[in-house]
Amino acid sequence: MAKLQPEYVTVFQAEDEIAAVTSALGASFAGGIGVTASSGPGLSLKAEGLGLAVMTELPLVLIDVQRGGPSTGLPTKTEQSDLTQALHGRHGEAPLPVLAARSAADAFDTTLLAVKIAVECMTPVIVLSDAYIAGSAQPWRIPDIGELPSITPPRGSAGEEPYARDAHGVRPWVTPGTPGGAHRIGGLEGEVGTGRISYEPANHQAMVTARAAKVQAASRLYGPLEVVQRCPGADTLVLAWGSTYGAVRSDVERRAAAGQNVDYIHLRHMHPLHPDLKATAERYRRVVVVEMNEGQLAHHLQGEWACRVESVCKTTGQPFTTEELAELWN
Known part of the structure; x- marks a missing residue:
């Protein structure tokens, strides 16, 4: 720059x-x-x-x-x-x-x-x-200035x-320096x-x-809550954030193709959480949180929501692979 x-x-x-x-x-x-x-x-x-x-x-x-x-x-x-x-x-x-x-x-x-x-x-x-x-x-189209959201x-x-x-x-x-103003x-x-x-x-x-x-x-x-994958009759919700997106998306798509219906939301808004997230998560029997730490988002959600979530995590310095995720939870 x-x-x-x-x-x-x-x-x-x-x-x-x-x-x-x-x-x-x-x-x-x-x-x-x-x-x-x-x-x-x-x-x-x-x-x-x-x-x-x-x-x-x-x-x-x-x-x-x-x-x-x-x-x-x-x-x-x-x-x-x-x-x-x-x-x-x-x-x-x-x-x-x-x-x-x-x-x-x-x-x-x-x-x-x-x-x-x-x-x-x-x-x-x-x-x-x-x-x-x-x-x-990653390929990325440079947007036209007129396409960008306004900032007021x-x-x-x-x-x-x-x-x-x-x-x-x-x-x-x-x-x-605004004439007539005094900052406090x-x-x-x-x-x-x-x-x-x-x-x-x-x-x-x-x-x-x-x-x-x-x-x-x-x-x-924030705008609407984005659900990356919806499956009919899914009773399991996968939550992830950050760079786990590619591996987690491939994993849930593989599971859906094999008949294991899971829904998937990838979080951008860590705080405050999206206002529709809790009500959405409460509709599922099971919530699985995938992240590259020792369960920090899982602990945060349990503190905010007072409910149990399952944690799938690792701290090896390496990103998740789809093959790993297939073995880490079912």
Whole structure:
């Protein structure tokens, strides 16, 4: 990207992960959209900056290319072990939307949705990729600009309070230097509406609740729940996410051809979950979750839904194969 020098894009090589995330957040503070990327250990280092983005309610996109861990781990091998960190790995009550790409081509649509959510909901967003996707190539038609979904920033006037909220709980985005404006956003808790520093217990509770509600409301931008495969009379639902898509799709198609009817949903929206997902899953006798970790999505769903799901997982640094999946569950 630095070689291409695209118009309206500034490329900056920071000295470390903390500088990268806070510089990207500074770009958003100034009225742009900051984007930063890393892998699992870098995500850990960026956690404090993400917390600042949550508190200031500024748009930011962080792309995490997952690899085998922990620590340096398997730096050239694939894994999906950063999900729990992406969902919960920040100080305090700091929820944010988390999306996952399923292929090299899908990474474009997923990242575009992440930018739309970040801007229209004034929140940081994490996009989960992994080493398998990062090393993949796939035919992809470059879309016409007119085909892309619109992104509408919540622009406000200098006279508006910094934490005034619209019907979806989103605050206005007024850039520094706007004539007549005075900014009151930062890492300290702000008063409801005004943004003045506040240590009042009831105010902190109200702001924590408002930030969480705003993130939950981001699901309005998702669109319909996509079911990859439907089979007549299926009583088993397979759930997967990320780069497992190709292997899992081939596996469920093979099972359907052999008379084992299973339905399949591949998740893009890790948090908040798609609003129709729970009701859909409850219609099945059996829910099987396939992922390249030790059951992080399965544990998350069981916590959210208070119901049992079956976990099919591995952490070998290698992607699933269809032959493996045929042996791992029936």
